[in-house]
Amino acid sequence: MELSAKLPRQRGDRLVLYAETVDEQNAGAACDLKVRDAGRARRSVSGWWDDWLAFEGDLPDLTEPSFVSGRQLTKALETRYPSVKVALRFGPRAAWHSTKERRQAAWDELKMKRPPLHEDTKRLIHALSPECMICGTTARKLEIAHILDWPTIRRLTETHPLFGKDDHDLQRAALLFHDPWNMGVLCRERLHRAGCHDKQEDFRITTEQVRRARGVLDRQPGAERFYGRFLDQSLVEERRRFGLDMNVMARVLALLSEAAKDSDPAPYVLKHGEVRVDRVLGGMWWGEHDCPDRDSDR
Template sequence: MSRRLVLYASTEQEDADGATASLLKPDMAAPRTVRGWWNDSAPYSGGALPVPGSVSGASAFQALRLVQQQHPEADVQLRFGPRAAWQATEEPVPAGRPDILPDVKRLITGLSPGCSFCGTTRRSLEVAHIRDWPETRAAVAAHPIRKGRHLRARLLFHSPWNLLMLCRDRAHGSGCHDRQEAKLITAAELREARARLDRQPHARAHYQRYLDQQLLACAPLAGVDENALLEVLRLLNRLAADAGEAPEPYALNHGQIRVDIAHAMIDYGSSHYCADNLAQVSL
């Protein structure tokens, strides 16, 4: 993963205000000093930045391009305002693994009553992740959207397509989950095994149940993964087409929620709180 160098272009007054400085509508004509940090945590130590000591708003973008040219190995970003103010608006990435939501677990166990990789039902089965928690945390930390990190990390980690059932044999280490942890099964092999679950004849019923449960359970603080719901709509449409059917629109919650699978559309009607609480998590 490339390192991230964040450039902060701030005025003297913004530096004096520190964490209380306003980040709204920065004065683009005011003289600004550009400073940089690797990964937005350790002070920059990669040599002199190839930018003048003082820049205007317009020349800050020229400074950005200069740094991008000098450090092609880094993901270079530009922000207007002091670093302290930006840090004050950002959530930390959660450290502990979040619990899987019951609806998602019900979907995965329904799709895969046996091991998703080898098919066995003779060993104990566990819900496993293709992309592990440390990798998920790193992806969320590197993403430019800093708000809602707790929700984004949870939804990304527990995306239906990051999960599958793997068998476990702790005594001999021969189960697929044991072999995954030993790096004997690759992420590409697991993704192919996960993709096979969506091609099963019974997949359509399980995804339809999951979609309806997610829509009906939407609550102000629950958070719903908009990208996952859109992918489910597309998948259901494709599965219906494979069966030679054209899915008809239907309603939930006494008509307040209307679902049109054929056009991948959801109308929440008066349930605006649900639409406002969708969280996009693609990384």
């Protein structure tokens, strides 16, 4: 039970309840249950659903002796309608925003903040490019630069078919923004704006030049070692806050598979057998696999 408003204190209080079954909640629907004071001794409750989503069966009036508190009323409603989640709130129906409006408000509030970058991705980018990937210098400050900036990523996210239809808009934008192939190391020289990162921001270095420089990093000797570490650490570490982009993992596995053809490494397991990785086949499987560490503990 979710109780998010004051309990009714006296006769005449107007109480509005939004009741949602699991299916309707997933569909973003909302139902009003209006409580009308029918006198000192009795209250009646009636409800209806949004027109675009029919309620399965009529919701009959619930007439009981006067309830002492909203908590008792909620309990009675949940007993009468076990599939309904009852939340008590004061105020008119129009005062509460729809699911779509709430998602849009959350997006507008959070989209201006650049999402944090996971340390595994930072290590990968710096390992692939220990110097500026455009000019090759290490004599200036080196920073991770994004090929597509955050405002561009936000605009791309807003054109996604699922935008506004679920609660993962910001996560989709963060994964796209922090895609390892959207990043590289560039030098910075703030005083005279002479660094490659400065030139990128001033459009003296084009996006295509940065993309070509980033592509060269994948072809350098030893790059597969860094991608292999990135893959394993991403699977082992807890990344709920950042998310795990399976499109990125598939691309990493494709690179590792190409590099593994000559050495033919054996498959291995991670997280005590929870994940099995085969670099030659370029695949990974979740399940319960034989694990040497786990077997040795028995």
